[in-house]
Amino acid sequence: MIRLTWRQFRGAALLTFAGLALLGIALGLTGAGLADDYADGLAAAGGNCNSPFSSCNDFIQNFAQDNQYGFLGTMLLLLLLPALIGLFWGAPLITRELESRTLWLIWNQSITRKRWLTVKLVVVGLASMLAAGAAAAIVNWWATPVDKASALDWPRMAPLLFPTRGIVVIGYAAFAFALGVTIGMLVKKTLPAMAITLLIFAAVQVAMPILVRPNLATPVTETLTYTSDNLDDVSLSGDGTIHLSAKLPETGSWILSNQTVDSAGNPAGEFITLPADIMAGPCSREKTMEECVAAVSALGYKQELVYQPIGRFWPFQWAELGIYLGLAAGLSGFCFWWVRKRIV
Amino acid sequence: MSTVLRARALGKKYKQRWALQNCNLNVPSGRVVGLVGPNGAGKSTLLNLASGMLAPTAGTIEVCGGRPAADVNQLTKVGFVAQDAPVYSGLSVRDHLDLGRHLNPAWNDEVAQDRIRRLGLDPKQRAGKLSGGQRAQLALTLGIAKQPELLILDEPVAALDPLARREFMQSLMESVAEQEMSVILSSHLVSDIERTCDYLIVLVDSRVQVAGDLDELLAAHYRLVGPRRETDTLPSDQQIISESHTDKQSTYLVRTASPIHDPSWTVSQLSLEDLVLAYMHGAATTHERPQLEVLR
Known part of the structure; x- marks a missing residue:
């Protein structure tokens, strides 16, 4: 049965893994140079990279910009790859045998449906995980310096x-994969x-970061007093309102909410109306932004980050891997139940 | 005499429509059973139930003493060549034999290789490139080399031309003669089963109309032609299968265990075709007809 499954799956598997091998070669050839360039560039620029006006920061910005197509392309690939596996390996796994009626041939050999399904799910399921794992590993390795360079815009x-x-x-x-098999x-x-x-699959992938991932652990709430280090964006408009947002000392965190609160700790709204004297x-045109923000701080306004x-x-990562593997196992269990009960 | 297929009040319903209902059968083993009936009568449904591809909606079915497809042991006992003889079009003839060898404990490779050789099939040929007749033969080879107790074939020759039809039936019969194997094969054509079967099941409108030993069935059915007579004047042991009347003359097809002595009738025996057609016709005219007993 393993032989037969492999014979049926061979073409698709070879095509996919050949594609991944090409990707591996392309990224492997450029990846080492990329990491060196990044390290050399940082060493050459030296100094404080946190300052937006340093040459180090310029280098980082340029580095991120130069590699953005590779960065976005590989990201898109990893977003699409699981969907493609579900579509082209999962969904046809059983429908193809139904449509060509070969199910009537294979189910009448001396092999139980349970074993038939086990072999199919294990062989193609493991290949799916292997393909995804290999693609993720090579892209993660390649993108490490680009991830660092674009950490401000793309938090991990x-x-x-x-x-x-x-x-x-x-x-x-x-x-x-399991979803495709089940739906098929x-x-x-x-x-x-x-x-x-x-x-x-798309619905689940959209629902995950909206409904589930933010609640995997209670988010951290931090109330910051404005400083030049944590101010992210300040926009003062002529009609007497100001909008403020802050950033965290370390990059990569997922900011769920970034709002200004008043001295009592209540949300102050998107735009704070400033008193006329301020x-x-x-906050008049002649003064610096620092003086203006200091005056706003003096009114008791702070920034609350969740x-x-x-x-x-x-x-x-482990929790989400566990959730998805659990879902896959549940769907597989349903498939086993279904081939026993409801058939063709 | 052991029973190879036993059905009790067996029924299968698809959504709103019964494809098979109240089917009672006791098919003895060691026979070549012909299952005939028009297209859509429920033949495939019955055979899919027997192979375990379908689960019954009502009643029970037992094949070779067990529930169809219940476990490996049961699967080993029954071979099934489904309608249109499905094979893996991407795999070669040899791949199919490998598949059969690996998946069947009782596989007889000698038989399989020998059949492929005699059929002149190229082992390297992809099954998708075979002609309809060759494909059917390949599927039959898988079924035979599995060496089951019962081989079920669903319309095995329906898609074949007359020559391929004859070759297929011939090679099936040779294998049956070599191996001790019961066979059930379905067809919508009487001519397909005429030369090969010794047991007959007629299935019309999702119901079994008659089932029994072919010779006994032929011996117990008569055509009576004579002056016009009403139905109720016939003796009660003569079961009327079909009737037709003109102004002066009546023709009855009856089934009876006792000889017919009435001198007013011209009595003649039925051919298999007549018999099957009579039951098809009877089913079409009488909607509710009591199930017939198997004649012993």
């Missing part, structure tokens, strides 16, 4: 980078099964 914990870094991609692939078994036709698999005084800190990256 945030919804776009988190699912393409670390180990969660393996869980996504396992889940997408229920729908019985390849194309509708692929479409439904894509819809459900608008005419410290976030999932970067320190939770690996606990969250």
Whole structure:
């Protein structure tokens, strides 16, 4: 049965792993140079990279910019790969045998459906996880310096980078595969099964960072007094309102909310209306932004940040991998039950 | 005499429609059973139930003494060549034999290789490139080399041309003669089973109309032609299968265990085709017909 499964799966597997090997070669050839360039550039620039006007910062900005296509491209690949596995490996796994009626051949050999399904799920399921794991590993390695350079714009914990870094991609692939198989078994036709698999998988991937991931652990709430280090953005408008946002000392955290609170700790709204004397005084056109912010601080305004800190990256990766592997196992269990009860 | 297939009040319902209902059968082992009936009568449903591809909605079915497809042991006992003889189009003939060898403990490789040689199939040929007849033969080879107690074939020759049909039936019969194997094969054509089967099941409108030993069935059915007579004047032991009347003349097809002595009738025996057609016709005219007993 393993032989047969391999014979049926061989073409698709070879195509995929050949593609991944090409990706590996391309990233492998450029990756080492990229890491060296980054290290050399930082050493040459020296100084305080935190200052926005340092040559070090210029280098980092340019480095991120130069490599943004590779960075975004590989990110997109890792976002799509699990979906493609679900669509092209999962959904047709059983529908193809139904449509070509070979199920009637194989189910009448001296092999139980349980064993038939076990072999299929294990062989193709492991290949799915292997493909996703290999792609994630090579992209993670390649992107390490670019991740560092673009850490301000692309926090590792945030919804776009988190699912393409670390180990969660393996869980996504396992889940997408099991989902495809299950939908195929229920729908019985390849194309509708692929479409439904894509819809459900996309919905789960959108729901995860909205509904589940923020609550994997209680977010940290921190109330900051404005300093020149933690101020992220200040916009003062002529009609007498000011908008403030702050940043955290370390990069990579996922900021869930970033709002200004008044002296009582209540949300002050997006735009704070400043008293006329402050608008005419410290926040007038002649004064510096620092003086204006100091005056706003003196009124008792602070910035409240709710976030999932970067320190939770690996606990969250393991938790999310566990959730998705659990979902995949549940779907597989359903498949076993279904082939025993409801059949063709 | 042991029973190879036993059905009790067996039924299968698809959504709103019964594909098979109240089916009672006791098929003795060692026979070549022909299952005939028009398209859509429920033949495939019955055979899929027997192979365990479908689960019954009502009643029970037992094949070779067990529930179909219940475990490996049960799967070993039954071979099934499904409608249109499905094979893996991407795999070669040899791959199919490998598959059969690895997945069947009782596989007889000698038989398989020998059949492939005699059929002139190229082992390297992809199954998708085979003709319909060759594909059917390959599927049959898998079924035979598995050496089951019962081989079930669903419309095995429906898609074949007359020559391939004859070759297929011939090679099936040779294998049956070599191995001690019961066979159930379905067809919507009487001619397919005429030369090969010794047991008959007629299935029309999702119901079994008649089942029994072919010779006994033929011996117990008569065509009676004579002056016009009403149905109720016939003796009670003569079961009317079909009837037709003109102004002066009546023609009855009856089934009876006792000889017919009434001198007013011209009595003749039925051919298999007549018999099957009579039951099909009877089912079409009478909607509710009591189930017939198997004649011993």
